[in-house]
Amino acid sequence: MFPYPAFYVTGTDTGIGKTVTSSSLLHALRGYGLRAVGMKPLASGCDNTADGWRNEDALALQAASAPRPDYALINPYALPQPLAPEIAAAEAGVTIELAPLHAAFAQLRAMADVVVVEGVGGWAAPLSASLDQADLARAFDLPVVMVVGMRLGCLNHARLTAAAIAADGLRCVGWVANEVDPEMARRDENFALLDARLPMPCWGRIPYDPEAAPDRLAAHLRLPG
Numbered sequence: 001m002f003p004y005p006a007f008y009v010t011g012t013d014t015g016i017g018k019t020v021t022s023s024s025l026l027h028a029l030r031g032y033g034l035r036a037v038g039m040k041p042l043a044s045g046c047d048n049t050a051d052g053w054r055n056e057d058a059l060a061l062q063a064a065s066a067p068r069p070d071y072a073l074i075n076p077y078a079l080p081q082p083l084a085p086e087i088a089a090a091e092a093g094v095t096i097e098l099a100p101l102h103a104a105f106a107q108l109r110a111m112a113d114v115v116v117v118e119g120v121g122g123w124a125a126p127l128s129a130s131l132d133q134a135d136l137a138r139a140f141d142l143p144v145v146m147v148v149g150m151r152l153g154c155l156n157h158a159r160l161t162a163a164a165i166a167a168d169g170l171r172c173v174g175w176v177a178n179e180v181d182p183e184m185a186r187r188d189e190n191f192a193l194l195d196a197r198l199p200m201p202c203w204g205r206i207p208y209d210p211e212a213a214p215d216r217l218a219a220h221l222r223l224p225g
Contacts, residue, residue: 001225002029002032002034002113002114002223002224002225003224003225004114004143004173005109005113005114005115006105006109006114006115006116006117006140006142007114007115007116007117007142007143007144007145007173008117008119008133008136008137008140008142008143008144008145008170009021009022009025009116009117009118009119009144009145009147010119010122010123010133010144010145010146010147010161010165011119011121011122011123011146011147011148011149011161012122012146012147012148012149012154012157012158012161013121013122013149013157014120014121014122014125015149015180016147016148016149016151016178016180017147017149017178017180017206018057018118018119018147019057019060019061019118020060020178020206020214020217021147021176021178021206022038022061022064022116022118023038023060023061023063023064023214024064024206024214024215024217024218024220024221025116025145025176025203025218025221025223026038026061026064026065026066026116026214027064027214027215027217027218028218028221028223029113029114029116029223030066031218032223032225034112034113034114035066035067035111035112035113035114036065036066036112036113036114036115036116037061037065037066037067037068037069037074037108037111037112037114037115037116038058038061038062038064038065038074038115038116038117038118039061039073039074039075039104039105039108039115039116039117039118040055040057040058040061040074040075040117040118041075041076041077041101041104041105041117041119041127041136042075042076042077042079042085042096042101042120042127043055043057043058043075043077043078043079043120044079044080044081044082044083044084044085044088044089044120045079045080045081045082045083045088046078046079046080048080051071052071052078053078053079053080054071054075054078055075055078057118058071058074058075058078059071060214061074061116061118062074064214064215065112067111067112069107069108069111072104073104073107073108074104074108076100076101076104077089077094077096077100077101079091079092079094080092084121084125084126085120085125085126085127085128086126086127086128086129089128095128096127096128096131097131098131098135098136098139101136102139102140105117105140117136117137117140117142119133119136120133122157122161123144123146123161123164123165124164132168134165134168134169134170137170138168138169138170142170143170143171143172143173144165144170144171144172144173145172145173145174145175145176145203146158146161146162146165146172146174146175146176146200147175147176147178148175148176148177148178148194149178149180149181150177150178150179150180150181150184150187150190150191151180151181151184152181152184152185154190154194155190155193155194155197158175158194158198159197159198162175162198162199162200172199172200173200173201173224174200174201174202174203174224175194175198175200175201175202175203176202176203176204176205176206176221177191177194177202177204177205177206178206179205179206179207179208180208181208182208191205201224203221203222203223203224204220204221204222204223205220206220206221207220
């Protein structure tokens with residue numbers, strides 16, 4: 001049985017495939033017969049639609065979820081500008097607070113067996129002037145899963161991120177290798193070095209395939225339990 005009722009997905013940087021990985025994890029969990037829903041507590045960079053501000057990543061998580069929650073639960077803070085969250089919130093005149101995030105998470109938790117909570121950028125990217133991602137994971141009592149973008153520098157970025165998660169008092173329970181650079185030299189050797197040095201198990205290795213849907217990519221994941 002899958003051991004975690006919810007977990008927080010972070011990354012070694014921005015643009016390394018947290019959403020693709022989170023969506024694939026949702027499909028993998030559903031393949032285990034679990035009700036699995038995604039959450040993007042805060043998203044910057046949204047389109048103004050007839051239904052309100054919508055973020056592409058949050059919509060992808062909603063599409064991968066079953067049951068499919070209301071958008072407002074998946075993405076309580078949808079900020080228009082594609083900027084660092086603290087700057088985007090200031091531009092929108094919005095104050096990011098923990099209480100609405102916790103309320104949305106509690107509703108998602110009540111409707112699903114597992115909630116996959118996707119963070120923003122890399123682990124140390126702040127949510128607001130007074131709220132870090134570690135505060136959110138701590139408040140929700142979430143273990144962390146780290147997405148490593150497989151490209152030059154990934155050894156350093158992955159080890160620094162893992163050390164930062166531990167220093168913040170959070171437990172990193174797994175990592176996923178996401179092959180974001182098709183031209184990366186010695187990809188297999190780099191993966192082997194990471195697997196030997198990271199103190200948590202690898203949950204899978206997602207190949208570079210920009211056309212592949214998350215339900216197909218889920219086959220490359222191996223979840224605990």
